[in-house]
Every structure is written in C-alpha cells, then in structure tokens.
Amino acid sequence: MFDDETFLKKVLLFKNLPHDQLKKILEISEKKVFRKGQTIFTEGDPADGIYVLREGKVKVFKLSLDGKEQVLHFIGEGGVFGEVAVFLGEPFPASAEAQSESTVLFIPRSSFFDLLKNDPTISMNMLALLSLRLKEFVHLIDTISLKDVSQRVSTYLLFIAEKKDNIVDLRIKKSELASFLGTIPETLSRVLTKMVKTGLIKMEGARIEITNPEELKRIAIGEKSLFL
Amino acid sequence: MFDDETFLKKVLLFKNLPHDQLKKILEISEKKVFRKGQTIFTEGDPADGIYVLREGKVKVFKLSLDGKEQVLHFIGEGGVFGEVAVFLGEPFPASAEAQSESTVLFIPRSSFFDLLKNDPTISMNMLALLSLRLKEFVHLIDTISLKDVSQRVSTYLLFIAEKKDNIVDLRIKKSELASFLGTIPETLSRVLTKMVKTGLIKMEGARIEITNPEELKRIAIGEKSLFL
DNA sequence: GAATGGTCTTGACTTAAATCAAGGAGAATT
DNA sequence: AATTCTCCTTGATTTAAGTCAAGACCATTC
Numbered sequence: 001m002f003d004d005e006t007f008l009k010k011v012l013l014f015k016n017l018p019h020d021q022l023k024k025i026l027e028i029s030e031k032k033v034f035r036k037g038q039t040i041f042t043e044g045d046p047a048d049g050i051y052v053l054r055e056g057k058v059k060v061f062k063l064s065l066d067g068k069e070q071v072l073h074f075i076g077e078g079g080v081f082g083e084v085a086v087f088l089g090e091p092f093p094a095s096a097e098a099q100s101e102s103t104v105l106f107i108p109r110s111s112f113f114d115l116l117k118n119d120p121t122i123s124m125n126m127l128a129l130l131s132l133r134l135k136e137f138v139h140l141i142d143t144i145s146l147k148d149v150s151q152r153v154s155t156y157l158l159f160i161a162e163k164k165d166n167i168v169d170l171r172i173k174k175s176e177l178a179s180f181l182g183t184i185p186e187t188l189s190r191v192l193t194k195m196v197k198t199g200l201i202k203m204e205g206a207r208i209e210i211t212n213p214e215e216l217k218r219i220a221i222g223e224k225s226l227f228l
Numbered sequence: 229m230f231d232d233e234t235f236l237k238k239v240l241l242f243k244n245l246p247h248d249q250l251k252k253i254l255e256i257s258e259k260k261v262f263r264k265g266q267t268i269f270t271e272g273d274p275a276d277g278i279y280v281l282r283e284g285k286v287k288v289f290k291l292s293l294d295g296k297e298q299v300l301h302f303i304g305e306g307g308v309f310g311e312v313a314v315f316l317g318e319p320f321p322a323s324a325e326a327q328s329e330s331t332v333l334f335i336p337r338s339s340f341f342d343l344l345k346n347d348p349t350i351s352m353n354m355l356a357l358l359s360l361r362l363k364e365f366v367h368l369i370d371t372i373s374l375k376d377v378s379q380r381v382s383t384y385l386l387f388i389a390e391k392k393d394n395i396v397d398l399r400i401k402k403s404e405l406a407s408f409l410g411t412i413p414e415t416l417s418r419v420l421t422k423m424v425k426t427g428l429i430k431m432e433g434a435r436i437e438i439t440n441p442e443e444l445k446r447i448a449i450g451e452k453s454l455f456l
Numbered sequence: 457g458a459a460t461g462g463t464c465t466t467g468a469c470t471t472a473a474a475t476c477a478a479g480g481a482g483a484a485t486t
Numbered sequence: 487a488a489t490t491c492t493c494c495t496t497g498a499t500t501t502a503a504g505t506c507a508a509g510a511c512c513a514t515t516c
C-alpha cells in the first residue's frame with residue numbers, strides 16, 4: 001500500500017496540492033475504522049465532517065419506511081462522501097455503511113471549510129467532484145425512471161465490462177446491485193437467468209461473461225426486449 | 229421589472245459580486261429569446277455555454293426512446309442551467325425547452341471559465357448551486373424509487389403549499405407535473421381525483437386546496453394508503 | 457463431513473401503474 | 487356561436503415487477 005500522502009494525491013478532491021497542504025490535511029484528519037456492515041452515518045445525522053475512503057468499500061443509500069433500499073453510490077478507495085451535506089450545513093440526506101472492513105479519513109466540518117476557503121485548487125476540485133456526482137445522478141434518474149429492469153441490467157453489465165474483455169466481476173452482492181438498479185434481488189435474478197438462457201451471458205456466481213455484446217446492447221437501448 | 233444588473237444580483241451564481249464584475253458579466257452574455265415550446269438545447273448537443281433564465285419558464289428533461297419524459301428540474305426566473313455539462317466539457321446530458329416565452333442570458337463556455345478562474349466568489353456560489361442541485365436529485369431519486377405515486381403527489385402538494393395557507397397553484401401543466409413525479413398524466417389524474425373524493429383536497433383546475441393536511445401527510449410518509 | 461447461516465434462485469401469485477381508447481371541458485381561433 | 491386544439495379525465499385492460507414462500511447453493515466453522 002501507499003503512505004497516506006501518496007494516497008491523498010490520488011483523491012480527486014485533493015489533486016494537485018503542494019506537499020505542505022497535503023501534510024496539513026493529514027494533520028487535521030482523523031482515521032476511523034469500520035467493520036463490515038457497520039454504519040458510518042445515518043440519514044438525519046448532523047453532518048459534522050467529510051469522509052475520504054482510505055481502504056475498503058462503502059455504500060451510500062436511502063431507505064424507505066417499509067425497508068426498501070436505494071443505493072445512491074458505491075464508494076471505492078479514494079472516494080469522498082458526505083461532502084454535500086457538510087457544505088450545505090444540513091443533516092446527511094442518506095446513510096452510509098461499510099461493505100467490508102474500511103478505513104476512512106474523517107475531516108471535521110470546520111477544518112474542511114478552512115481548506116476550502118484558503119485553497120482555490122480544492123474548491124476547483126470540489127466543483128469537479130460535485131459535477132461528476134450530478135452527472136451520475138442524472139444517469140441514475142434516467143435509468144430508474146425511463147428504463148425497464150432488463151435495460152438497466154444490460155446497461156450496467158456493458159458499462160462495467162467496458163475495456164475488460166466482456167468480463168464482469170461483480171464486486172458487490174447481487175442483492176446490492178439490485179438495490180442500486182432500483183429493483184429487488186428476485187427480479188434481478190430472473191433477468192440474469194433469462195440472459196443466460198438466451199445466450200447473452202454466461203454466469204458463474206459473481207463472474208459474468210458477456211457472450212453476445214451486440215444483442216445485449218440492443219436490449220440496453222430498448223431496441224429489443226428480453227422477454228418475448 | 230428590474231434592469232439587468234439588479235436581476236443578476238439575485239441570481240445565486242452571481243451573488244455578492246461587485247458592480248464592475250456584474251457589468252462585465254452582462255457584457256459577455258448574450259440575450260436570447262425562445263418562444264413557448266421551443267427547444268433551447270437537446271441532449272447530446274455540445275455544451276457551448278451556460279444559461280441564466282431572465283424571464284419565463286424552462287424545463288430540463290430526459291426522454292426515453294419510446295417517448296416517455298422525465299423532468300429533471302423546472303427552472304424559474306433567475307435559475308441557471310447547463311452549467312454542469314459546460315464545466316465537465318461534455319455534451320448536455322438532458323434537453324431544455326421553454327415552457328413559456330422566455331428570455332435567457334447565454335454565457336459562452338470560455339467566458340464562463342474566465343469568470344470562474346478569476347473570481348473565488350463565483351466558484352463558491354457555483355459550489356452552493358451544485359450542492360443544492362445534488363440535494364434536489366437525491367430527493368428526486370428517493371421519490372421515484374422508494375415511494376408510490378400517491379406518496380409522491382402528497383409530498384409534492386405539501387411541499388408547494390408550505391407557508392401558503394394550504395393553497396397550491398400548479399404553475400405547470402398537470403402532464404408535466406406527472407413527468408416530474410416519474411409517472412403519467414392518467415395516473416396523476418386518478419390519484420388527484422381520489423384525493424378529492426376522500427376529502428383530502430379540493431381542486432378547481434390548477435388550483436388545489438389542501439383541506440386535510442394531517443391526513444395528506446400520513447399518506448405522504450406512507451403511514452396510510454390512499455387506495456383501500 | 458455435518459451443520460449452520462447467508463445469498464441466490466425459482467415458482468405461484470398479487471398488485472400498482474402503464475397502456476389503449478373515448479370522451480369531456482376549456483381556451484383560443486375563425 | 488361554432489370549430490379546433492390542447493389538456494384532462496375516466497374506463498377497461500394489460501403488464502412489469504413486486505411479494506411471499508420454499509428450496510438450492512455456497513462457504514464457513516464447529
């Protein structure tokens with residue numbers, strides 16, 4: 001692994017910062033470790049600081065009263081979360097949970113504002129970060145609202161498999177993928193099974209091989225239906 | 229109406245700017261007028277600049293191949309749109325259309341970047357703008373994914389009626405509200421009719437009066453079902 | 457290697473909301 | 487005042503996806 005500073009350099013929010021700035025950030029940030037399944041924060045909690053994922057996997061999600069979950073994003077190493085609520089000074093609008101043993105750097109609200117005020121590079125980086133998030137959300141809204149489940153699954157598989165030789169290694173549980181795609185495990189399961197049966201993909205557990213990318217793409221764009 | 233500078237002062241993106249900055253912005257911005265129903269830009273168009281709505285109403289939306297529409301946001305006077313795509317240097321991810329005769333200030337991409345680079349106030353304002361958008365989107369995703377249509381409608385009515393004496397004056401077509409709420413006009417119509425029949429609201433065209441806010445709130449949070 | 461526990465799959469069924477198709481109501485135009 | 491449009495409503499029906507329930511498939515760990 002890298003030392004903390006090398007790590008920070010690769011975080012979008014802290015890109016292009018001079019050595020002494022990075023050091024300062026490390027000084028003010030606090031390391032926290034969460035076990036698999038542990039809650040990092042819950043919707044409604046006061047947003048007392050931002051989180052940078054040093055190691056592990058985290059999901060940010062919304063829950064409905066009757067227990068249905070919608071994943072907003074999966075955070076990978078180097079990912080930042082909680083920043084919008086902190087910036088707005090509002091409670092977290094969603095919850096975050098460690099999906100595996102995870103280490104985060106926690107930067108308290110006031111320190112984060114100091115950074116933001118005093119370093120134009122950081123605010124530019126933050127603009128980039130928020131813009132990317134917005135783009136992702138537009139895509140998610142589009143996906144959930146305008147596409148049926150087989151389109152969503154096809155699109156997701158093709159996106160992940162991009163430049164990877166048509167191999168998808170789901171790095172998350174299928175039930176969580178279902179939640180991200182705005183559906184439930186049973187429905188996802190049925191769609192994947194159907195894709196196997198129609199020869200679009202091969203599936204061994206979490207490893208999926210796209211055997212007919214052209215046809216899968218036609219389903220993704222809604223030109224063809226999976227169920228006929 | 230106001231003169232242009234007074235107007236600009238009230239735009240979130242240009243808040244707290246000195247006189248000469250505002251003047252400069254007016255110089256580089258170009259006034260464009262769109263008729264009702266006219267397209268301002270279409271998904272996929274190169275994002276050559278940002279738009280500030282001077283007068284009128286605009287909707288930003290996604291279309292599916294088979295023609296279903298999802299409204300991402302309604303822009304009111306003083307609203308800004310197109311800024312994310314411009315910032316990212318990507319084509320517009322959605323389309324924009326004037327819902328009534330509208331005047332916009334168009335700020336070309338390069339000028340916008342000059343502003344952003346040279347004025348930290350503007351980048352801070354932009355951070356605020358993007359944060360608010362993200363918050364709205366989280367809410368929209370939550371709404372569409374986790375709530376049924378009667379919950380969505382109740383929530384929307386209560387939100388709009390807030391501090392307005394339980395009167396909602398829909399300033400948009402019902403069909404467009406449907407599209408914003410991720411449903412279709414027929415379904416919205418049925419829900420509203422049912423609400424009238426159960427004494428939750430009174431409706432005269434686009435004017436809706438909430439006659440039983442407590443009960444409506446119980447439906448909004450899913451504590452009670454509209455259809456029983 | 458049996459037993460436990462978590463995920464995933466499959467089947468039968470229900471249901472919310474979409475679709476299709478007519479009408480109706482209101483505003484605008486002639 | 488009649489015609490045309492646009493938008494909204496209502497009814498009959500279909501359908502995609504959710505629910506409920508049972509079993510299968512792992513991977514641990516005892």
